[in-house]
Amino acid sequence: MLVLAAEGGLATVRVSAAHQSPASAGIQGAPTSDAAALRAQGESAMEASRFGDAEAIYLKLVGATPADPIAHMQLGMARAMGGKTADAIGPLREALRLRPDLLPAKLFLGISYMELGHPKEAVGPLRQVVQADKDNPNARQALAEALLTLEQFAEASTQLEALVVSQPQSPQVWAALGRSYEGVAREAFAKLQALDIDSPYVWLLAADVMTIEEKYPQAFSLIRKAQVALPTLPGVHHTLARVYGASGHADWAAVEQKRAEQERPSCDTVPVACAYLTGKLEDVIARTGSASQPAALYWRARAANDLAARSFETLEKLPPSVERYVVRAGIARDQNQPLEAARQLREALKLAPGDPGIERELAGALYAARDFEGALPLLEKLYGLAPDAPDLQVALGEALLQAQQVDRAVGLLTKAVAADPSMLQARASLGRALVQSGAFEEAIPHLEKALAGDVDGSVHYQLAQAMQRTGKPDRAKALLAEYQKRSQAAAPASATTSPDVPAITPPVP
Known part of the structure; x- marks a missing residue:
């Protein structure tokens, strides 16, 4: 903020x-x-x-x-x-x-x-x-x-664009401007998905994300599929060139880049696409403020993403700042790299020692990285500042559980459930803590309620243990079967070996 x-x-x-x-x-x-x-x-x-x-x-x-x-x-x-x-x-x-x-x-x-x-x-x-x-x-x-x-991102970006004119050296303003454009892009993408979750425009935007995540075969597959569905859409050659170049096919990238440079979309027929391809990104945002058609939403999302990237690039050119490291941490978090996020947040804390907001983000990154030993002292400190915050009670309770401080974990998680009975994560954690403490009967109602949010099957496994220990073997068997099914579904597939992902092939003649 x-x-x-x-x-x-x-x-x-x-x-x-x-x-x-x-x-x-x-x-x-x-x-x-x-x-x-x-x-x-x-x-x-x-x-x-x-x-x-x-x-x-x-x-x-x-x-x-x-x-x-x-x-x-x-x-x-x-x-x-x-x-x-x-x-x-x-x-x-x-x-x-x-x-x-x-x-x-x-x-x-x-x-x-x-x-x-x-x-x-x-x-x-x-x-x-x-x-x-x-x-x-x-x-x-x-x-x-x-x-x-x-989350009124469009108006926020207007205010921040005015601020960067008067405060061009402010890292706070550039960081906030980047976040505002990220919000504009998310809103446009969400509207696109609401219109048709499986549209070619969605495929192309998803391909951009996959390119950033270095999932080049998947990105290439989506772009090719979109190219077949929208053969006249401008800009696809440039998108292909980026994937070719990033995946080590410089010669193929050159072919697609040349084709991109030869594109001359009519600014009378497709003014928004024309504005984007000529670098008039702010014009795209202005033209699509009330957009509801897929093509306009697509260009709005792309322009906003580019403007966000430009803002963060400017931030990187300024002297080191808290905002620079916090932005880097956010990017790492979005790319599922919690240890890198934690490293960047530690750099931020060198410039802002004791900042509770950054310490909270660092605790979250360490927690996501399963570094409970590192997260525990931060969570203890933050809990001391806000002892009535249910999310902190849950996070500290889970860290204590990992540290085998089961009794204290049960106390904190019980408080969190009492404060917000609808918090499924608190229910699941409390159930697990009670299972570890041997209070199987007490664990069952909490785990039963937490089943609705169980993606990886872990809650089913804990509940199966509780059922087995309380003399309900048939229910335990059914729960274990569901656990195995969910855990297999949640296991990450190998992107490079999946037969559904085609190899990156040369440009179409």
């Missing part, structure tokens, strides 16, 4: 408020001199970071001048900067009720909502600030963060 610099954002509000204070200093209530004195005392306390004192002073000022919107705004600022963000909302809203055009109050209200985890409420005031003050980077950055959190 983007991190709005608190000092910069609050300083902006403070300066804006100070510029507007004289206009309301004499509003009804206390004599002008008394109100001015209180305001000066409050601003002095704020400058000295004595936020508790400032809050007390502004409470007096609000009592003396209840119709003064600036006083309410300054009270909200003092509370938020003093760590009382929830208590800041009321006075900030009152300031806007009294004076709806008070932009600093809108900015601070939006930031406060974000700090409280309410991005939906933050968008309205932040959007109004950006519309009225297009050069306000704090408002635009906070708005982009809120939109990303709400």
Whole structure:
């Protein structure tokens, strides 16, 4: 996520408020001199970071001048900067009720909502600030963060494109821009799948992913199949050239690249394809904002993926940053390389020691890599910070189970199930812990509920053990049969030896 610099954002509000204070200093209530004195005392306390004192002073000022919107705004600022963000909302809203055009109050209200985890409420005031003050980077950055959190990726990318113009050296902005375009691509791909999950456009986009994952024969097969189904679709020769080149067939790649360069799609007939093939990626995004046809969604997904890649390439050219390593970790995670993700996250922590968000991601990567010994101390630390978080209770419980601390694991997993009975992973882990502790009868109801989410058959196996130990051999036998079936289905097939994957063949004459 983007991190709005608190000092910069609050300083902006403070300066804006100070510029507007004289206009309301004499509003009804206390004599002008008394109100001015209180305001000066409050601003002095704020400058000295004595936020508790400032809050007390502004409470007096609000009592003396209840119709003064600036006083309410300054009270909200003092509370938020003093760590009382929830208590800041009321006075900030009152300031806007009294004076709806008070932009600093809108900015601070939006930031406060974000700090409280309410991005939906933050968008309205932040959007109004950006519309009225297009050069306000704090408002635009906070708005982009809120939109990303709400998965409104297209509007987020618009805000972030404006930010990279004014902040071209910001790794936070480039990383967020890349993530926003990734979101746009995912949305377009999901719409394509909803129209027809087995369409040639889906095959081509899947081939792009397989090329990144170095699954070249599978990618080649999908591209060839799509080429037969869509013989006039521009750009397929270039896609083939990439697969040929990446798989070590440079001569074949040259043939397809030459064919790609000879393509001249009519910009009148296929304007979106033309825009993509001529590198006008932002134009593709603009033209396809409300797209519902497969071809337009296909080009939108491809353009957004390319824009994301371009953003991450720019990030790589900047000096080392937390964002660079976090982005690298995300790519490694997407490619099912959790150990590489963990390595990148450790680099990020060198630049941001103790960052709880990065530590949580690192714990997740180590957990995915089955490095429970490495994950356990991080999970213990994170659990200490958020002991009521069910997902942390489950992760720590499973790590403790691997460390043979069964009794403590059972306690944590029991808490997680009580907090969220619908969490199947918690049910499965608790059932496994109870089996290990010998509490077979207690394990059965949890494992029964977890069967619905059992992909690899492991829950069926645990439940079979519990049934066998509680005198139900017939049920245990049936569960073991299902376990074997699911475990075989979940086993990764060899991509290179599968008879269904054809060899990469030369270009068609």
